[in-house]
Amino acid sequence: MKVEVITVGGEILCGLIADSNFAYLSRELSAIGAEVCWHATVRDNVADLVEASRTALARADLVIVTGGLGSTPDDITRKAMARVLSKELVLNDRVLDHLKKRMEQVGREFPPVMESQALIPRGAAIFFNPVGSAPAFAATSGNVRVWVLPGVPAELEAIAHAHLVPEVEGGLGDTRTASALLRTIGLPETVIAQKIGDLTASGCSISYLPKQCGVDVRLSSKGSDRGDARANIEACSREVKARLGDAVYCVGSATLEQVVHGIILAKGIKVAVAESCTGGMLSFMLMSEPGSSAYFERGVVAYSDESKRTILDVPSATLETFGAVSRQAAEAMAHGVRVGSRVGLGVSTTGIAGPDGERPGKPVGLVYIGLATPERTHSREVKLLGARHQVIYRACCLALDMIRKELGLTGPAPPGSVAP
Amino acid sequence: MKVEVITVGGEILCGLIADSNFAYLSRELSAIGAEVCWHATVRDNVADLVEASRTALARADLVIVTGGLGSTPDDITRKAMARVLSKELVLNDRVLDHLKKRMEQVGREFPPVMESQALIPRGAAIFFNPVGSAPAFAATSGNVRVWVLPGVPAELEAIAHAHLVPEVEGGLGDTRTASALLRTIGLPETVIAQKIGDLTASGCSISYLPKQCGVDVRLSSKGSDRGDARANIEACSREVKARLGDAVYCVGSATLEQVVHGIILAKGIKVAVAESCTGGMLSFMLMSEPGSSAYFERGVVAYSDESKRTILDVPSATLETFGAVSRQAAEAMAHGVRVGSRVGLGVSTTGIAGPDGERPGKPVGLVYIGLATPERTHSREVKLLGARHQVIYRACCLALDMIRKELGLTGPAPPGSVAP
Numbered sequence: 001m002k003v004e005v006i007t008v009g010g011e012i013l014c015g016l017i018a019d020s021n022f023a024y025l026s027r028e029l030s031a032i033g034a035e036v037c038w039h040a041t042v043r044d045n046v047a048d049l050v051e052a053s054r055t056a057l058a059r060a061d062l063v064i065v066t067g068g069l070g071s072t073p074d075d076i077t078r079k080a081m082a083r084v085l086s087k088e089l090v091l092n093d094r095v096l097d098h099l100k101k102r103m104e105q106v107g108r109e110f111p112p113v114m115e116s117q118a119l120i121p122r123g124a125a126i127f128f129n130p131v132g133s134a135p136a137f138a139a140t141s142g143n144v145r146v147w148v149l150p151g152v153p154a155e156l157e158a159i160a161h162a163h164l165v166p167e168v169e170g171g172l173g174d175t176r177t178a179s180a181l182l183r184t185i186g187l188p189e190t191v192i193a194q195k196i197g198d199l200t201a202s203g204c205s206i207s208y209l210p211k212q213c214g215v216d217v218r219l220s221s222k223g224s225d226r227g228d229a230r231a232n233i234e235a236c237s238r239e240v241k242a243r244l245g246d247a248v249y250c251v252g253s254a255t256l257e258q259v260v261h262g263i264i265l266a267k268g269i270k271v272a273v274a275e276s277c278t279g280g281m282l283s284f285m286l287m288s289e290p291g292s293s294a295y296f297e298r299g300v301v302a303y304s305d306e307s308k309r310t311i312l313d314v315p316s317a318t319l320e321t322f323g324a325v326s327r328q329a330a331e332a333m334a335h336g337v338r339v340g341s342r343v344g345l346g347v348s349t350t351g352i353a354g355p356d357g358e359r360p361g362k363p364v365g366l367v368y369i370g371l372a373t374p375e376r377t378h379s380r381e382v383k384l385l386g387a388r389h390q391v392i393y394r395a396c397c398l399a400l401d402m403i404r405k406e407l408g409l410t411g412p413a414p415p416g417s418v419a420p
Numbered sequence: 421m422k423v424e425v426i427t428v429g430g431e432i433l434c435g436l437i438a439d440s441n442f443a444y445l446s447r448e449l450s451a452i453g454a455e456v457c458w459h460a461t462v463r464d465n466v467a468d469l470v471e472a473s474r475t476a477l478a479r480a481d482l483v484i485v486t487g488g489l490g491s492t493p494d495d496i497t498r499k500a501m502a503r504v505l506s507k508e509l510v511l512n513d514r515v516l517d518h519l520k521k522r523m524e525q526v527g528r529e530f531p532p533v534m535e536s537q538a539l540i541p542r543g544a545a546i547f548f549n550p551v552g553s554a555p556a557f558a559a560t561s562g563n564v565r566v567w568v569l570p571g572v573p574a575e576l577e578a579i580a581h582a583h584l585v586p587e588v589e590g591g592l593g594d595t596r597t598a599s600a601l602l603r604t605i606g607l608p609e610t611v612i613a614q615k616i617g618d619l620t621a622s623g624c625s626i627s628y629l630p631k632q633c634g635v636d637v638r639l640s641s642k643g644s645d646r647g648d649a650r651a652n653i654e655a656c657s658r659e660v661k662a663r664l665g666d667a668v669y670c671v672g673s674a675t676l677e678q679v680v681h682g683i684i685l686a687k688g689i690k691v692a693v694a695e696s697c698t699g700g701m702l703s704f705m706l707m708s709e710p711g712s713s714a715y716f717e718r719g720v721v722a723y724s725d726e727s728k729r730t731i732l733d734v735p736s737a738t739l740e741t742f743g744a745v746s747r748q749a750a751e752a753m754a755h756g757v758r759v760g761s762r763v764g765l766g767v768s769t770t771g772i773a774g775p776d777g778e779r780p781g782k783p784v785g786l787v788y789i790g791l792a793t794p795e796r797t798h799s800r801e802v803k804l805l806g807a808r809h810q811v812i813y814r815a816c817c818l819a820l821d822m823i824r825k826e827l828g829l830t831g832p833a834p835p836g837s838v839a840p
Binding site: 010011012013014015016017018019023024025026027028029030031036037038039040041042043048052055181207209211216218273275278279280281282283284286287288290291292293296297298299300301302303304306307311341354355356357388389392 | 722
């Protein structure tokens with residue numbers, strides 16, 4: 001099934017906002033095996049949307065239009081789609097009731113201008129909006145299915161999840177493609193390609209997707225039927241995992257944070273963090289998943305030497321002899337926060353995030369990550385490229401990766417993924 | 421000048437990565453007054469790119485193609501664009517030299533497959549890639565200018581910034597549009613629209629762009645010439661600022677973090693943070709700008725009651741009587757971290773980020789923000805909607821906003837913006 005998505009939005013063409021709706025739809029539809037082949041973004045302009053829709057109707061099996069369903073004059077999608085579908089707009093009483101009830105609930109008067117949201121092309125199926133006002137609608141034109149969804153991301157996602165995605169999945173029948181995502185950290189793209197590139201001979205295609213904190217490897221396979229394609233992907237995934245070893249942190253779409261969260265929960269250990277150059281981001285990544293209060297005891301962002309001494313018990317001599325950016329300081333910070341908070345695992349970062357702060361022998365991007373358990377305290381030196389935010393983010397990812405390797409690589413699989 | 425951007429990228433259509441290149445180009449080009457009217461994304465497929473390019477050539481003045489310039493078999497952009505421009509691909513010796521020198525620098529052998537990156541449509545202007553291998557090129561077809569840029573964001577941005585954007589700006593001449601962005605926090609979109617909606621009568625158009633932490637107001641104006649449009653926008657901006665008062669934190673594109681960073685630096689005050697529900701994000705936001713080590717003394721992520729008592733000196737009686745999620749706890753945390761670190765300003769957060777953790781009288785989304793100076797300690801109660809990440813991010817934005825209002829609203833203007 002070939003899909004085209006059309007985004008209506010002048011504010012996206014102006015670069016004022018990013019098109020998270022398209023990212024969401026392409027991810028969800030690809031995951032179930034639909035092929036998103038084209039994406040177009042047009043201005044809030046009837047003629048432009050009509051033209052883009054006609055182009056899409058001529059080449060796609062499913063056309064999804066997002067945005068432009070509000071009540072202000074720049075909301076032109078209903079008008080344009082009525083023209084594309086050759087149907088008149090009809091005021092729908094059920095929708096009007098729904099809109100009025102929503103306003104009642106929040107104690108506001110019904111603004112007459114909102115009535116336009118109840119205008120629907122005659123004969124279209126209506127999907128009520130559980131988290132907003134404008135409903136979605138869908139119709140068929142020739143052999144092409146046309147869906148029109150509101151542009152507010154939470155509204156679009158709620159309706160797409162409940163109605164659009166299941167409809168597409170139902171229509172796909174016995175699809176013949178299968179795919180898998182393997183997420184890695186610590187190996188460059190070129191090294192990964194050398195290690196696994198020959199697997200394309202087995203009928204799997206491989207894409208390499210470098211991310212800020214590692215490389216995602218996407219495998220896809222077409223078979224004579226769905227089972228065939230799936231079996232091929234599974235064999236290929238196993239081989240990739242065997243060749244890349246513990247660089248693979250996840251098979252599936254879970255993030256490194258989610259994987260590490262699962263491992264820490266499974267181990268039943270408590271964690272404390274002492275950060276310098278990462279400024280709070282490592283703590284935030286460790287507590288970003290619901291339920292992290294079960295293990296996250298405390299975090300300390302110790303920028304000043306004074307705070308390293310007083311809260312983390314880093315010896316003055318360590319700071320004077322080796323400097324705050326040193327292997328010794330990182331280890332003392334990890335040890336200090338672990339002992340001070342009486343937990344099983346202490347993690348620390350100290351480094352130079354840049355763009356300033358370079359010292360002799362200590363370039364921008366130099367970061368030490370420390371790890372302390374009751375058994376041992378050790379550290380890792382890394383040199384990271386990129387702007388300040390990138391250095392910080394990469395340092396945090398590598399710290400999470402050290403935790404992963406320290407605690408063992410397997411935890412319970414987070415939702416939607418299989419831990420390696 | 422009407423612009424169409426074409427993104428080549430199967431991985432974007434699959435939802436595997438977001439198209440940051442388009443976001444960058446649309447923002448930069450809109451800022452100088454070019455009109456980005458269409459955006460299309462196509463698969464890594466010669467026929468699809470040729471079709472999209474021909475559509476674009478028929479309606480735009482400038483067509484920008486991004487991506488697909490690497491050396492792997494799915495890099496089809498050179499081939500497709502040669503066909504679109506009706507020029508043959510010629511191996512360019514200067515580009516080849518450049519590619520070989522880059523490999524020499526990193527001590528790697530030149531991979532023969534990389535030679536394809538030196539293939540350029542005959543007669544096209546070449547723009548060397550300062551941060552990567554594949555160069556950009558540009559040609560003219562009829563009255564339409566065509567630019568082809570590499571897809572790696574850092575490479576695209578470097579070349580666009582140095583060559584494409586200046587060329588477009590030069591070609592715009594005396595543009596007749598002007599625009600301004602006013603960023604606000606603390607007022608709902610509907611209230612803002614009621615307060616300023618009538619200003620459209622003065623010839624300014626107004627867009628409201630709700631963000632996670634506030635509403636951006638974008639004004640734009642067309643005049644008989646550039647000076648005219650600019651004068652109208654300036655008058656309109658002044659009026660919006662007067663009507664919205666201190667809800668406007670910035671005129672320009674600076675972030676709330678950058679504005680608060682500038683204010684703290686200007687005041688010469690030191691800051692310490694005590695976080696509970698925001699888990700490190702507030703510290704990170706306060707130190708995300710280079711130079712923040714001048715004022716950021718320490719941050720404490722005190723999840724457990726134990727850590728609130730021991731590091732922040734929150735009295736046990738406060739926690740027992742009012743609970744950790746209370747106005748009293750927030751104020752004790754802000755006071756405790758300020759006194760303990762001997763700084764001028766202590767900031768704290770405590771609340772329930774969800775999705776779990778609700779207690780009687782303390783729903784998910786309830787957050788207290790505390791602020792302590794040598795003169796006074798006070799706090800604010802907020803009830804925030806959204807998922808865990810949204811609650812956390814919004815709480816941090818409101819904490820930054822409290823700092824802004826406590827320290828006074830003016831600091832030195834961050835680059836690219838005018839503080840209100």
